Amino acid sequence: MSATKGLEGIVAAQSSISSIIDGVLTYAGINIDELAENASFEEVVYLLWHTRLPKADELDNLKKELAENAEIPQNIIDILKAAPEGNHPMAVLRTAISALALHDTEAQDMSREANLRKAIRLQAKVGTVIAAFSRIRQGKEPVAPRKDFGLAQNFLYMLNGEEPDPIAIDALDTALVLHADHELNASTFAARVTVATLSDIYSGITSAIGALKGPLHGGANEAVMAMLEEIKDPANVESYIREKLDQKVKIMGFGHRVYKDGDPRAKHLCKMSEKLTKLTGQPQWYEMSVKIHEMVTGEKGLKPNVDFYSASVYHSLNIPRDLFTPIFAISRMSGWTAHILEQYENNRLIRPRADYVGPVNVKYVPVSER
Ligand SMILES: CC(=O)SCCNC(=O)CCNC(=O)[C@H](O)C(C)(C)COP(=O)(O)OP(=O)(O)OC[C@H]1O[C@@H](n2cnc3c(N)ncnc32)[C@H](O)[C@@H]1OP(=O)(O)O
Numbered sequence: 001m002s003a004t005k006g007l008e009g010i011v012a013a014q015s016s017i018s019s020i021i022d023g024v025l026t027y028a029g030i031n032i033d034e035l036a037e038n039a040s041f042e043e044v045v046y047l048l049w050h051t052r053l054p055k056a057d058e059l060d061n062l063k064k065e066l067a068e069n070a071e072i073p074q075n076i077i078d079i080l081k082a083a084p085e086g087n088h089p090m091a092v093l094r095t096a097i098s099a100l101a102l103h104d105t106e107a108q109d110m111s112r113e114a115n116l117r118k119a120i121r122l123q124a125k126v127g128t129v130i131a132a133f134s135r136i137r138q139g140k141e142p143v144a145p146r147k148d149f150g151l152a153q154n155f156l157y158m159l160n161g162e163e164p165d166p167i168a169i170d171a172l173d174t175a176l177v178l179h180a181d182h183e184l185n186a187s188t189f190a191a192r193v194t195v196a197t198l199s200d201i202y203s204g205i206t207s208a209i210g211a212l213k214g215p216l217h218g219g220a221n222e223a224v225m226a227m228l229e230e231i232k233d234p235a236n237v238e239s240y241i242r243e244k245l246d247q248k249v250k251i252m253g254f255g256h257r258v259y260k261d262g263d264p265r266a267k268h269l270c271k272m273s274e275k276l277t278k279l280t281g282q283p284q285w286y287e288m289s290v291k292i293h294e295m296v297t298g299e300k301g302l303k304p305n306v307d308f309y310s311a312s313v314y315h316s317l318n319i320p321r322d323l324f325t326p327i328f329a330i331s332r333m334s335g336w337t338a339h340i341l342e343q344y345e346n347n348r349l350i351r352p353r354a355d356y357v358g359p360v361n362v363k364y365v366p367v368s369e370r
């Protein structure tokens, strides 16, 4: 038995939700480029859950259900208020989502219908939790969600307490579309492994949030912004990146386990970054990003992934850096829940083997003789 490090290239599930074939990403067979240009995030949520686009009335119903379920219990707000200062919002989100399970009277109902209702509640509430925490740590009261707003609009509204501008809503909506699902990425795999024991959907999502948090996965978008802020000025890019490459330090937002010829989502975020940084009068974030891109691709052949240009996009939307990965979680909630539903439909315990490389035939030595 020999191990494939990081399970590279191992096919571990069949799925009809999203595909990466020859570098092309689709959700249920629809090219991500078409979805990024045309679809709303709510349409994508429906597409991932049902593997087809919604009809007008189905979309209206979903939007209504999401809006009606967006409020979070007072007990969750109390948990957010009780979080000791300095905790990362992803750690707080992981705790709050786990706590939400305790308020869901259907938490243990394993029927598809009940799990779909729970998926709606999770998708509806995740943005509310993040926005509420963001306000609480600034000493402000959370803003209740509006029933007449879509997910992107409501999130920005709850975050800032004022009606967001249409350009910001549109940009966030497109970013949510682009991050919604990605085949068997680490967090989705974590969710599927958890629910394949026939554990509940909240356990699967809690596992997924934990996996997304790391800087080799969703946490990279925050790390990209930290790098841009450290570089400060396009004139400093060359020396900064040269030093990192010489020290063999990974440049965040570059490289990908599956895409070797570039991530198809990055070009959309690159365009959005150019537009938004200009609009906000801070083109240096885009200019720095382009310089880093040229240098890392030129020298290492590594292309930017979804996390690279999303950093300057979110920064332009005036979103605090440590909320970048939680925003990824708002979007990926749709993919995680879709994969959990699919896992339950045709379940088998996920249990690979390990290649044992430790000592053999070792005798037990009593503690007094060690
Ligand atoms: C939403 C997402 O999760 S997208 C990914 C977000 N993560 C990041 O942006 C973090 C930076 N990137 C990385 O760490 C990696 O490219 C990953 C984790 C995304 C993919 O990793 P893997 O497929 O396991 O590649 P691995 O880490 O083994 O790298 C292979 C080689 O490329 C190098 N490499 C890979 N990514 C980078 C990078 N970003 N900067 C510099 N070198 C890199 C590695 O050092 C390694 O070089 P070596 O063979 O000389 O040791």
Ligand SMILES: O=C([O-])CC(=O)C(=O)O
Pocket: 179, 181, 182, 184, 185, 186, 217, 257, 258, 305, 306
């Ligand atoms: O697929 C992966 O390994 C990581 C990724 O790009 C994503 O989750 O969007």
